[in-house]
Every structure is written in structure tokens, then in C-alpha cells.
Amino acid sequence: MINEKMRGLGAKRSVIRELFEYGKIRKAQIGEENVFDFSLGNPSVPSPTCVNEGLINLIKNESAISLHGYTSAQGDAGVRQAIAEYITKTQGFNVDKDNLYMTVGAAAALTCSLTAVVNPGEEVIVLAPYFPEYKVFIERFGGVCKEVLCDTTTFQPDFERLEKAINKNTAAIIINSPNNPTGAVLSEENLVKLCALFKKAQDKFGKSIYIICDEPYRELVYGGLTVPYVPKYYDNTLVCYSFSKSLSIPGERIGYVMVSPKIKEFREVYQAVCGAGRALGFVCAPSMLQKLIPCCLGQTSDVSVYDTNRKLLLKELTEYGFTCVKPDGAFYLFLKAPTEDANEFCERAKKFEIIFVPSDDFGCKGYVRISYCVKTEQIEKALPAFKKLAESYNLI
């Protein structure tokens, strides 16, 4: 018997991936330059030079056997040491190599973390709108994905709704800041409030409730903002990080889980993360990519391009009559659908060769996600199409 749950997931695919495939076909039909594809979070800015130079150095100077060989399941010790020192230095929060578990990207970091600290039947809170794969990751092992809608005027948490959602069955909450799909950055003030809420809940229910931070966009913030480091505010925290976006290497699948040393049952949680990685079939994170990381810590692709794109899109789309909350991070714009029907909006946009993603699967209807991690010229070229789209709704 085929596993119907898995078949359904494979048959449906994620809406994002579906649109990405549509875009590929459409580009083949009418030429790449004529399709304005804003569907996927695939960075358009090349990796910083440390990536390719670092890879070539490793290939030329390391023994092939060690470079391409298995590392320990939790990751190469030297690599973890370098990352631990980097976090300690930049966040002012003491992390040791033994708090780190290298993963095949952030998705793997999330599935390992969730599998480690949540049992079937327990609830994981996600703040909507949220990255739709969270629901897939949680439901895969029989967890319950509990959506709590944010305040849609700011896309910060709605604390009244959040408090109501927490109960004795709550095992964890996923925080994604900067946020995909809204670009919102959780403010320090709201983080403090959120942590207080969960500390209260831990006391009330006499159990650990974990904050799982999904932070692939940590370095992608604009206007001088910084993203508070959650383990400094809440002990029972796991940080899932990926180098996909900061180094523009999303296909390479390299990231880590930082299991906070302050977690009450640290040893057990770390072991459970290792056990989950083993049971899910990860063995170890790609070895050469692991060994690249120490050469690249603190470096990023030229993210100023994303800021340029953000400002340009925001200014023009607002002028055309579209509305959205100003994003402070990541590379997404969360645009309100003029008729409040996101799918209709997406379908109509396709007629103008614009591809973006309807928000329904993000747990918040009536919006679309525009991934602006594209070349600025693509945005410039797309603006007339956006204008026509606005005109078709009589927004201008």
C-alpha cells in the first residue's frame, strides 16, 4: 500500500514549487526575459567570492579522502567550533561546539528539531502567515499544526490570540524572523512579551515548551535593524540556521541547529536531535560544504541589492494603488489582493507574465507573496506589467 499522506504531498507539491515549475515552462515558451518570476526564494545575487575561492582551496589543498569523507553525524568538530566562536562573538551569547548539530539546510534543521522535541498528538504553534512547509513537517509525524494569525496591520504576533492558543498540549512554537512571507522582523519588545507568555505557560503546565527559531534570513534586514537572538531571552530555544540565503547557496543544503546550552534538559534534547537526524536518514551534512563554512562566517552576498529592490517595489506598487505592510527583512513583499481573492489575483497576474504566490497556503488568505530576490532590472522591466495589472483592477 502506498502511503497516501506522502502521495498527497508529492502529488500536490508546494504551491511555490508548482509555480516555480510553471515559470520554467513559461520561460522556455516565451523567453526568460519576458517572464517576471517572483515565485521562489532563490537568491539572485551571486555568492560572495569566499564561497567559490574557498571551495577551490579545499579541493586543491585538502586530502580528497578527508574532504569528501564522512564527518561525525553531528558535523565536523572544527567546523562546529568555528561557528560556535562566531555566534559567541557576534551575539554575546556563549555557544560551544557541542551545542551545534550540522544539517542539510534549514528544512532539515527544522525536521530534526521538531521530531526531537514534539511527540505525535502534541501541538506546535505557527504564527500565520507562515512558510507552508512547517505544516508538512509537523503533520508528517502526527504533530498538530496550530495556526495563530498575526496582527495583519503589522504582522507582529497578536498576543491575545496567542495566549488563547497555548494549552497543556503545546510542545513548541516556531518563530521565523525575518519572516517568510511578510518580511516582518519580530521586534525586541514583542519578543520579550512572547517569551514572558511562554515562561508563564511553562510554569502553569509544569513542562518545557520550546521556541524553535527558523532564521535563514537573519542577515537580510534593512534600515539598520538587528534581529534579537532569541536564546538570550528564552532558555528552551533551538535555533535553526541555514547559509542558503546569506551566502546565496540554497541548493547546497548546509545549515545547523543550535541547541541552546540553557535548555533545561540540554543533553536529552541534543541527543534527540541527533537521533532524529539519524532516523530521518541524514547521516551527516555535506562534508565539503561543512568545511567551507569557517572561511565564510560573517560574509554575505551583496544584500544591498535586495534593499534596492524592496524600496523600488514598495514605492511603485504603492503608487499603483496596491497595499502592503513595509517589510524590514528577508526578500519578500506581502501584497494585499485587490479583490481579497489571492488565487484570482495570481491567475490574473499570469496574464501579464507576472508570477507570484497566493497566500492561502501561508495560513492567511487574501494576499500574495512577491519574492524580490531577483535582479533589479527584472523589477524595472516588470513595473509596466504591474501597472497594467493595477489598471485592470481600476486601482490607478
Next chain:
Amino acid sequence: MINEKMRGLGAKRSVIRELFEYGKIRKAQIGEENVFDFSLGNPSVPSPTCVNEGLINLIKNESAISLHGYTSAQGDAGVRQAIAEYITKTQGFNVDKDNLYMTVGAAAALTCSLTAVVNPGEEVIVLAPYFPEYKVFIERFGGVCKEVLCDTTTFQPDFERLEKAINKNTAAIIINSPNNPTGAVLSEENLVKLCALFKKAQDKFGKSIYIICDEPYRELVYGGLTVPYVPKYYDNTLVCYSFSKSLSIPGERIGYVMVSPKIKEFREVYQAVCGAGRALGFVCAPSMLQKLIPCCLGQTSDVSVYDTNRKLLLKELTEYGFTCVKPDGAFYLFLKAPTEDANEFCERAKKFEIIFVPSDDFGCKGYVRISYCVKTEQIEKALPAFKKLAESYNLI
């Protein structure tokens, strides 16, 4: 609440990994050259030149954005096309790119395949002795791992036991040929018999039963043997392959699932494999490694070294009075423990600085696995220690 099942898996680790870590510590204490570590299947023969040359070519000539960017979840189409053509040509079995799903190594291929075609509560037959992670992969999602001991005089299937083990709850069998830990290669004659048994069972129970082939050692066979391609003998077959051993890149995690076009419900099974990959958090196989594969198809590391090692070990250990079934493939020797207590044998070997793995976790007590994928000099240097070990049992 921590997931206790995962914690247990992380706390215990695999025995193999545990010994690997012991070896690392011991080498640091007394020098690498003084420890005879036969614990891990980490190839000692460097990758063929196509690996590092291919990587450097890709880095220098491909656009960084495309090289390091996401591929489709099922893998880059060109890469799958090249692999499909290679299989079609070398196996005389028609495979299309859409039968292939690129994975983060064979472990991922196995977890995706098992998750796709087995439901919680259903049984998966493994032929003991077997790679212990199979049990972990099967039990993770609530499957039942049904061990069926091989004929230990040949390590070919015991068909009487096998027939008894099949029932209406059987969803799949894992075949691993060449075998880890015995090095046995399933003969064509026995494969035909095994397929007949499963065809009969499919008819009897009116359902599909899948053969899942785990084939990372396909190219590592000696004495002119070839490994039959199971999809030619049985329709409902999934082949899990990894380039880890053939190209000596086990840390890089690159492999695939070939979902046979002859599978009765091919489309549904392929979708379920994609769904499983998605739900387990794989996103896509490492992109640069995927793109390396077309340059390396048909090439292998110098596996003649393993054959040299095999012959040397077999000859000498037999002379010292140890007994084992001659392995025809992979790079493992499955040695009988003189007192039939594998753990005692391993502990005693450690006193002579020899590290090998007790067989208990392989589902077959009283043996040890010797990984001879080491430098031939290491074996030569280890022989006096093996001799002393034999003497300590009065075998000589």
C-alpha cells in the same frame, strides 16, 4: 516533552558510529598509525580525478547562481537524464529521467522509499545480517522490521524462512547486494527464486509488495562477477543508489531513487517518494554534487585496492584459524567470533588496537564486521596484531 524514541536513538548512536568515535579518540592518544581501525565504511581510495576536476570545472565555468541554486525537488532534469541514459545503456533496462529522484545519499533514498510505500503497522522484511540503520529507518514511522536470517553457510537467502515470513501485512523487502556486512552478492539464481516468491505473495494477497534495493556497493564486486539489476526481474522495484562508495565521496551525500517504470502504480509511487522527501525536509539533493554526476558516470575509484585487501585478509585470517564466508563484493569481511560472543571478541581486539564492529546489531549474533576499505599497508601492519589475537584464542 522530548521524543524519547529519538532521544534513545541519539543517546545510543549506531554501534558503528560509536566505534568510529572511539577510534578517533584512540588515534589521538597513541598515533593514527598505531590504531587498526576497521570500523567504518569510509573509502580509503581517493576519488577518481573526474571528481575534483569536475568540481573545479563547474565552479569556474558555471554561473554561481545556477550552480549553487535550488534544483527541482526531484533533481536537476539534465542530471537525471544523464543517469537515466547511463542505466539504460549499462543495464539494458529502459529508464527515463522521470523515474529518477535525486537524494541526499542512499540513506535518504531509503527513508524516502520506505516512507513512500510502507504505512505504519506494515512489515518490511530485512535479510539478516543487515545494515542496522534499516531497522531505525523502518521503526521511525511505525513500520515493523521483520528480520529473516540468511543461510549462514553462504549468506544467501534462506527461502524456507523467507516464505514463512511473508504475510498479508508485508509491504516490502530490502535487498542489499553486495551486502553490508557480509560482502555476499545475491546470485541471479537466488534472485529469480526470491522474485518468484514475492510474485506469488502479491497474487495471494492481492496487493503490491515492493522490493527496495539498497545498492551503494553495485560497482564493488570481484572476480568478474556482475550484480543482476533487480528491476529486470521484478516490476515493483525501487533502486536506492549512492555515489558514496564508487566515487569515494561518502560525506557528500549524493544518490538517487530509481522508481521502476514497470511499477504497477508508478505515478502514485513516484509522487509518494517526492512527498516523503518533502516531508522529511530534503528540499533537493546538494546542487553542485548533482551537477558533478554526469561527468563521473561509469567511473570509479581504484577498487582493485579493495580486492587486494580482501584477498590478503582472507588468506591470512584463515591461516590464523579464523573462519568466514568468502565475500564477493563491497568491502566487508564477516568474521566468526571464536567464542561466538561478538562483543567479547571486539573488546579483546581493542587490546591489540584492532577496531571492528560486533554483529549483534546486524541481526546475526556471533560475528564481527571488518571494513577493509583501508590502505593495504594498514592491513599489512595489522596482521601481526590479528595473529596475536588469534593466539589469544589458541586458534593457531
